[in-house]
Amino acid sequence: MTDTPFRLRDLLRTKRDGGVLGEADAHWFLKQVALGAVGEAEQVALLSSIFFHGMESGELEGWTRGMVASGDVLDLSGFEQPRVDKHSTGGVGDKVSLPLAPALAAAGCVVPMISGRGLGHTGGTLDKLEAIPGVRTDLDEGEIRRVLQAAGCVICAQTESIAPADRALYALRDRVELVESLPLISSSIVSKKVAEDIDALVLDVKVGTGSFLVEEAEARAVAQTMVNLAGAAGVHATARLTRMGQPLGLSIGHTLEIEESVAVLKGEGPADLVELVTLLGGDLLAAAGVAASEEAGRATISGVLRDGTALDRFERMIAAQGASDPQAPLEQAPDRTQWIASRDGYLDFRNLRDVGLAVAALGGGRKNAEDQIDHAVGIVSHRFRGDEVRCGDAIATIHHRAGAGLEECLRLLERGTSLAPDAPSPQPLVLERVLPRPTISP
Numbered sequence: 374m375t376d377t378p379f380r381l382r383d384l385l386r387t388k389r390d391g392g393v394l395g396e397a398d399a400h401w402f403l404k405q406v407a408l409g410a411v412g413e414a415e416q417v418a419l420l421s422s423i424f425f426h427g428m429e430s431g432e433l434e435g436w437t438r439g440m441v442a443s444g445d446v447l448d449l450s451g452f453e454q455p456r457v458d459k460h461s462t463g464g465v466g467d468k469v470s471l472p473l474a475p476a477l478a479a480a481g482c483v484v485p486m487i488s489g490r491g492l493g494h495t496g497g498t499l500d501k502l503e504a505i506p507g508v509r510t511d512l513d514e515g516e517i518r519r520v521l522q523a524a525g526c527v528i529c530a531q532t533e534s535i536a537p538a539d540r541a542l543y544a545l546r547d548r549v550e551l552v553e554s555l556p557l558i559s560s561s562i563v564s565k566k567v568a569e570d571i572d573a574l575v576l577d578v579k580v581g582t583g584s585f586l587v588e589e590a591e592a593r594a595v596a597q598t599m600v601n602l603a604g605a606a607g608v609h610a611t612a613r614l615t616r617m618g619q620p621l622g623l624s625i626g627h628t629l630e631i632e633e634s635v636a637v638l639k640g641e642g643p644a645d646l647v648e649l650v651t652l653l654g655g656d657l658l659a660a661a662g663v664a665a666s667e668e669a670g671r672a673t674i675s676g677v678l679r680d681g682t683a684l685d686r687f688e689r690m691i692a693a694q695g696a697s698d699p700q701a702p703l704e705q706a707p708d709r710t711q712w713i714a715s716r717d718g719y720l721d722f723r724n725l726r727d728v729g730l731a732v733a734a735l736g737g738g739r740k741n742a743e744d745q746i747d748h749a750v751g752i753v754s755h756r757f758r759g760d761e762v763r764c765g766d767a768i769a770t771i772h773h774r775a776g777a778g779l780e781e782c783l784r785l786l787e788r789g790t791s792l793a794p795d796a797p798s799p800q801p802l803v804l805e806r807v808l809p810r811p812t813i814s815p
């Protein structure tokens with residue numbers, strides 16, 4: 374490949390000067406990244422140019438196709454059911470995937486859900502699932518198919534061969550602070566979903582202080598770009614902008630969130646979490662043609678959560694992923710401390726990121742990708758946003774190990790919340806729906 378350095382230099386120069394990357398060049402570059410044949414300096418140079426100049430819509434579509442083509446697409450040809458998935462941009466207490474994937478499987482879909490790990494203030498679905506003893510999430514393609522045959526759903530990590538260029542570039546972006554870029558985020562997420570070979574996708578794009586997208590306009594642009602990108606790649610996608618200014622549900626922390634998810638799978642659980650699982654499930658069942666309308670889809674999801682069939686799928690899934698006893702109680706943190714209100718007021722969240730970091734301070738989060746996490750620690754709130762609290766009431770119970778990180782956890786909780794003299798105005802969980810439409814230039 375004697376022309377390699379020239380081709381590479383040409384495309385680096387094109388993007389550096391604000392030009393448009395041709396699809397053939399994007400495919401070539403991404404293949405070289407997947408093969409480990411491009412140096413990190415050159416990768417960072419191109420990523421920085423994309424970060425600062427953005428991408429035109431056709432250019433972004435070509436780049437995303439290149440990410441998919443850098444590896445393999447899952448072969449799910451043996452499954453006759455519609456194939457669907459959901460992706461969330463992540464937030465504090467966001468455990469929707471855990472009850473939703475088995476509920477969709479119980480409703481007649483196949484759900485090959487490739488998920489991520491937590492970093493910073495948010496927890497990751499894979500880390501939560503690994504709070505169950507024995508469960509493995511690093512599955513190969515054959516194992517993914519076997520779990521799907523057993524349960525109709527799987528929740529696992531990106532394999533070696535799914536969008537390998539994204540795997541390399543996302544890890545590098547994380548190291549050099551190049552994550553927050555609309556074209557880079559949307560192509561990264563959508564390429565993995567397209568490589569799952571799904572028919573329909575619903576995106577839960579979080580907005581608020583517990584999300585990495587704090588502003589509504591920014592979240593709307595990310596949602597619209599991803600919906601359009603997925604559509605251009607042949608996957609029917611819609612999105613919901615949902616609020617992340619208060620935790621979803623009452624529990625934050627890996628084991629505690631599995632327990633809350635199982636409550637939802639038993640037809641119980643907090644109303645906001647049940648609402649979102651049902652809503653996103655209804656969107657997908659209608660998009661996949663399993664339900665005649667979204668309303669009918671929501672009724673189906675409510676039914677499978679209440680009649681135990683979704684719980685059965687969940688237990689089959691975790692057993693197929695290695696859990697020796699799917700119903701065994703999970704290991705709990707040995708110590709509990711109440712977080713006590715220091716005055717009267719109405720609970721509100723000033724900065725939800727601090728609440729997520731409060732769990733990380735106990736050992737339940739990572740600062741770096743390689744950090745180990747303590748699954749058992751976390752926080753169970755006794756109040757929702759807007760609830761009245763009296764001085765001396767327990768607002769939440771903190772689950773910890775011998776006080777490790779407790780002081781910092783309490784400091785972050787005090788900083789991230791307030792006890793306001795007046796009740797904060799109620800905020801609907803769902804802000805708006807985003808449907809496919811002509812692209813706005815990033």
Ligand code: URA
Pocket residue numbers: 489543552557558559561562
């Ligand atoms: N999640 C991803 O998979 N990729 C990004 O770039 C950001 C979030």
